[in-house]
Amino acid sequence: MTKPPAKDPLVSLARYSEMGFIIPAAVLLGFFLGKLADYWLHTRWLYLVGLLFGAVVGFWQVIVMAMAAFKKDE
Secondary structure (H helix, E strand, O other): OOOOOOOOHHHHHHHHHHHHHHHHHHHHHHHHHHHHHHHHHOOOOHHHHHHHHHHHHHHHHHHHHHHHHHHHHO
C-alpha cells in the first residue's frame, strides 16, 4: 500500500489566506462598481446594491473554495 503524499503547509496556508482576502475584495469591488454606476446614472443608491452583491458573491466563493478544499483533504 502506498503512503499518501505529505501535504505542504505553505500550500494550505496560501489556500486559506486566499479565502480571507476574497470577501473584502469582493465587497470593495462591488462598492466601487456601484459608486461608478451611481456616477454614470446620477443616482445615490446603486452603491448599496453593489455592496450587497459583492458580499453575496464573496461569501459564495468562499463556500465553494471551502467545499473544494474539504474534498481534497479527504
